[in-house]
Amino acid sequence: MPKITLDGKILEVDKGTTVLEAAQAAGVYIPRYCYHPKLSVSGNCRMCLVEVEKSPKLLTACSTECADGMVVNTASDKVKAARRDVLEFLLINHPLDCPICDQAGECGLQDYYMEYSRARSRFPAEDKVLRQKRRALGPHLMLDNERCILCTRCVRFCSEVTKTAELEVMERADHSFIDLKAGKTLDNDYSLNIADLCPVGAWTSRDFRFKQRVWFLKKAPTVCLGCATGCLTEAHHNEGEVYRLMPRPNAETNTWLCDRGRMAYKSLRAGDRLVKGFIKNGLIDLEPALREAATRIDEAKGAAAVLGSPWLSVEDNAALALLAAAMKTENVCFDFKFETGIKDGILINKDPSPNAAGAALLKAARGGLGLDEFRARLNSGAIKLVIAEARAAALLKDELKASGARLIAFATNRGDIPAGAYATLPYASYFEVPGTFINYQGRRRAVEPVVAAPAGVKPLWEVLNKLAAYSGASLRLDSAADAMKGME
Amino acid sequence: MENILLRDKVAELEGYFAAGGYRALKKALAMTPAAVIDEVKKSGLRGRGGAGFPAGLKWSFIPGDAPGPRYLVCNADEGEPGTFKDRELILKNPHALLEGMAIAGHAIGAASGYIYIRGEFAAEAVKLEKAIAAARAKGFLGRNILGTGTDFELHVHRGAGAYICGEETALLESLEGFKGQPRLKPPFPAVKGLFASPTVINNVETLAAVPAIIERGGDWYAAIGNGKSTGTKLFCVSGPVNKPGVYELPLGVTFKELLEKSCGGLQEGKRLKAVIPGGSSTPVLTAEEAWLVKLDYESLAAAGSMLGSGAVIVIDHGQCMVKLLQVLARFYHHESCGQCTPCREGCGWLEKLLNRLESGRGTKKDIDTIVSVAEAMMGRTICPLADAMAMPAISFVKKFRSEFEAHAAGRCCPPDAPVKH
Numbered sequence: 001m002p003k004i005t006l007d008g009k010i011l012e013v014d015k016g017t018t019v020l021e022a023a024q025a026a027g028v029y030i031p032r033y034c035y036h037p038k039l040s041v042s043g044n045c046r047m048c049l050v051e052v053e054k055s056p057k058l059l060t061a062c063s064t065e066c067a068d069g070m071v072v073n074t075a076s077d078k079v080k081a082a083r084r085d086v087l088e089f090l091l092i093n094h095p096l097d098c099p100i101c102d103q104a105g106e107c108g109l110q111d112y113y114m115e116y117s118r119a120r121s122r123f124p125a126e127d128k129v130l131r132q133k134r135r136a137l138g139p140h141l142m143l144d145n146e147r148c149i150l151c152t153r154c155v156r157f158c159s160e161v162t163k164t165a166e167l168e169v170m171e172r173a174d175h176s177f178i179d180l181k182a183g184k185t186l187d188n189d190y191s192l193n194i195a196d197l198c199p200v201g202a203w204t205s206r207d208f209r210f211k212q213r214v215w216f217l218k219k220a221p222t223v224c225l226g227c228a229t230g231c232l233t234e235a236h237h238n239e240g241e242v243y244r245l246m247p248r249p250n251a252e253t254n255t256w257l258c259d260r261g262r263m264a265y266k267s268l269r270a271g272d273r274l275v276k277g278f279i280k281n282g283l284i285d286l287e288p289a290l291r292e293a294a295t296r297i298d299e300a301k302g303a304a305a306v307l308g309s310p311w312l313s314v315e316d317n318a319a320l321a322l323l324a325a326a327m328k329t330e331n332v333c334f335d336f337k338f339e340t341g342i343k344d345g346i347l348i349n350k351d352p353s354p355n356a357a358g359a360a361l362l363k364a365a366r367g368g369l370g371l372d373e374f375r376a377r378l379n380s381g382a383i384k385l386v387i388a389e390a391r392a393a394a395l396l397k398d399e400l401k402a403s404g405a406r407l408i409a410f411a412t413n414r415g416d417i418p419a420g421a422y423a424t425l426p427y428a429s430y431f432e433v434p435g436t437f438i439n440y441q442g443r444r445r446a447v448e449p450v451v452a453a454p455a456g457v458k459p460l461w462e463v464l465n466k467l468a469a470y471s472g473a474s475l476r477l478d479s480a481a482d483a484m485k486g487m488e
Numbered sequence: 489m490e491n492i493l494l495r496d497k498v499a500e501l502e503g504y505f506a507a508g509g510y511r512a513l514k515k516a517l518a519m520t521p522a523a524v525i526d527e528v529k530k531s532g533l534r535g536r537g538g539a540g541f542p543a544g545l546k547w548s549f550i551p552g553d554a555p556g557p558r559y560l561v562c563n564a565d566e567g568e569p570g571t572f573k574d575r576e577l578i579l580k581n582p583h584a585l586l587e588g589m590a591i592a593g594h595a596i597g598a599a600s601g602y603i604y605i606r607g608e609f610a611a612e613a614v615k616l617e618k619a620i621a622a623a624r625a626k627g628f629l630g631r632n633i634l635g636t637g638t639d640f641e642l643h644v645h646r647g648a649g650a651y652i653c654g655e656e657t658a659l660l661e662s663l664e665g666f667k668g669q670p671r672l673k674p675p676f677p678a679v680k681g682l683f684a685s686p687t688v689i690n691n692v693e694t695l696a697a698v699p700a701i702i703e704r705g706g707d708w709y710a711a712i713g714n715g716k717s718t719g720t721k722l723f724c725v726s727g728p729v730n731k732p733g734v735y736e737l738p739l740g741v742t743f744k745e746l747l748e749k750s751c752g753g754l755q756e757g758k759r760l761k762a763v764i765p766g767g768s769s770t771p772v773l774t775a776e777e778a779w780l781v782k783l784d785y786e787s788l789a790a791a792g793s794m795l796g797s798g799a800v801i802v803i804d805h806g807q808c809m810v811k812l813l814q815v816l817a818r819f820y821h822h823e824s825c826g827q828c829t830p831c832r833e834g835c836g837w838l839e840k841l842l843n844r845l846e847s848g849r850g851t852k853k854d855i856d857t858i859v860s861v862a863e864a865m866m867g868r869t870i871c872p873l874a875d876a877m878a879m880p881a882i883s884f885v886k887k888f889r890s891e892f893e894a895h896a897a898g899r900c901c902p903p904d905a906p907v908k909h
């Protein structure tokens with residue numbers, strides 16, 4: 001294992017470790033633009049130049065492998081001068097339109113300028129190279145070539161991660177610019193990662209543009225529930241509104257986040273968000289809706305059924321199990337067998353639901369019917385009423401329609417509800433209430449609320465508690481954790 | 489002394505063969521690759537493209553135990569302003585290059601080679617294609633050369649007009665079909681070059697010198713020249729001299745000798761002001777510095793410049809140094825590949841500063857900015873293109889500051905410069 005001296009500290013590193021990585025591990029930050037741990041090394045930005053003894057020139061820390069006995073200085077006057085110079089070069093043709101740039105506040109140019117330069121401009125504004133601004137590329141991204149520092153992270157992401165290779169640096173010298181290759185469109189499933197990767201304001205998200213200054217945003221860890229992969233994410237929110245979702249890179253599951261996962265927050269304020277109940281197509285307050293649903297449940301007696309859901313948390317599935325027990329029905333199912341595994345080699349799972357493994361815990365604890373058996377009973381007319389989360393119910397939408405069984409559905413958004421539902425009851429999204437989910441790798445993740453639910457919208461366990469009360473039973477639930485009794 | 493490279497009546501295979509051509513190849517194929525490399529090492533032959541790296545040593549870097557193919561690439565992308573020697577060599581003595589390549593291919597174990605030729609050299613590319621066809625027909629190239637069982641296929645590839653493709657790793661990128669941009673080193677081409685295989689890249693002039701070295705011995709070649717600068721060199725002389733052109737002379741010849749004996753001196757009425765001794769990227773020398781300097785690697789380094797490609801650009805007092813530097817800046821700005829920040833942004837900035845000064849809109853402060861921008865570019869990029877811009881910029885200002893100041897003061901440059909506006 002090579003030993004190097006870095007700023008006076010002796011470090012022992014694995015063979016093949018670069019100076020930048022060794023410094024990072026030792027807590028010494030070396031500024032960089034083009035370097036990214038998950039992309040190939042291109043060494044072009046020249047921001048990470050460091051002094052290495054016996055080398056006449058400064059070397060790029062990102063591409064220089066540690067060799068035994070190497071003496072590295074990351075803070076010498078020569079290094080500081082080089083950083084200042086690179087920043088000056090990067091800024092001469094930069095438009096300096098920070099006041100209207102979304103990247104302001106999290107911009108590599110701003111941050112490094114404050115940290116490593118603070119020099120006055122020596123470059124006349126009229127000499128700046130002008131490039132194309134505001135060019136929408138694909139459904140999610142906006143490109144401003146004038147702000148681009150040509151670090152090529154976006155180009156490398158598209159060729160190395162998504163392997164779709166849509167982008168290329170065109171032309172040469174300071175008239176270089178990023179462009180689509182002929183015949184390509186930038187619509188791969190991960191395109192918004194480019195906006196994260198871009199260290200400046202060249203690539204911005206069309207969704208997030210001009211919505212919020214980043215310094216107003218608060219960050220809350222959460223988990224993507226868009227499929228069984230269960231990527232760790234971070235919700236950026238302010239004053240009760242989520243503005244964007246970003247990946248929370250981790251070794252276990254994800255570095256990136258898919259575009260669909262990033263848009264998941266949109267359901268919170270979507271036009272079809274449910275804040276009241278429906279009886280058939282009539283809008284109705286929660287309480288009367290619950291009362292009506294309870295009446296129908298009582299009517300159905302033993303022909304009522306409860307369907308768990310791989311889209312609900314373990315706790316809410318447990319609350320459904322408790323409801324089934326209170327109703328004394330044997331028609332209960334927590335059996336969802338999806339094929340799992342990453343289907344595109346990156347993140348998107350074959351299993352579109354986030355918690356089939358969590359629902360399986362209820363099946364293990366309480367038994368119940370297999371999904372095929374449940375389906376058969378529905379077809380035979382033995383089940384006359386189904387209580388289910390909307391997306392789980394949608395799995396049986398043909399059987400529901402054919403049998404004419406009533407559906408009491410729980411939903412966050414009207415678009416999820418299968419046609420013909422008898423009653424629909426709103427519940428709070430997992431951006432708003434806590435819940436436990438288990439991803440395809442078997443990793444158990446506690447999702448914490450990020451924002452408050454709309455007034456009057458309750459967590460599902462509470463909706464179920466009330467529903468039971470209207471039909472004369474009591475689940476005696478005071479919290480989501482309480483519902484875990486359903487596991488017993 | 490007799491010319492080794494630029495000889496008469498060898499442009500076609502018959503003439504070349506009659507003059508003893510392809511005998512060195514036969515001799516080399518009977519030698520072990522190691523013995524060929526040793527002979528070239530002994531000769532002291534150094535890279536004629538500009539960097540002056542010992543050729544034999546370069547060949548010896550090819551890992552002997554590496555599996556898979558190795559490649560030999562000839563850099564004929566002669567693009568350094570002021571340089572026009574490889575073109576002359578290809579037209580006058582193409583078989584020396586082909587024979588040199590076949591020998592080098594044997595030395596490094598390469599069964600195929602490429603000649604990457606500057607896109608504008610259309611006639612030269614045709615000349616090479618014809619020469620290759622003729623040599624192949626006689627069994628000097630292709631499969632089973634001269635019945636020895638050794639193969640060496642040679643391909644000509646024309647560039648598309650980028651100066652940067654003369655940089656060896658950008659050349660490889662271009663040869664592979666990508667945009668010509670220099671690669672990060674390490675890995676060096678000897679380990680991972682063309683198609684990720686061990687590769688040697690040599691200049692036309694370097695490879696063309698190999699047959700003579702093999703035929704007459706490394707010691708014979710090493711005796712020519714001056715100290716560690718062995719052999720002959722092609723000098724491309726341009727500027728207001730009576731006989732501009734390409735001259736083959738032993739390394740170590742003085743500028744004075746080159747100018748007076750070979751080039752017939754300066755044109756009448758011209759006074760020597762400065763000399764760029766090794767192509768546009770090398771630091772300029774004043775007339776005093778240049779006059780007795782020996783044109784070889786060490787002597788020019790000691791004088792603060794470089795032998796480079798051997799392109800001697802003669803500048804007389806009628807020329808404006810600000811204008812000349814502006815022309816260079818325009819060139820390097822146009823040719824920067826745009827990969828590294830200092831070069832991409834610096835070359836353009838320098839051109840703008842020089843445009844300003846040259847047109848009389850500049851200030852004294854701009855002169856200092858030129859130097860500091862150039863210093864900020866030096867040694868901070870993947871390839872030496874930034875240095876190639878910075879070195880002349882720094883040396884022009886340092887040695888001819890009064891001309892820059894005259895421009896900054898709105899006057900024309902002294903004393904017998906062309907009248908401005």
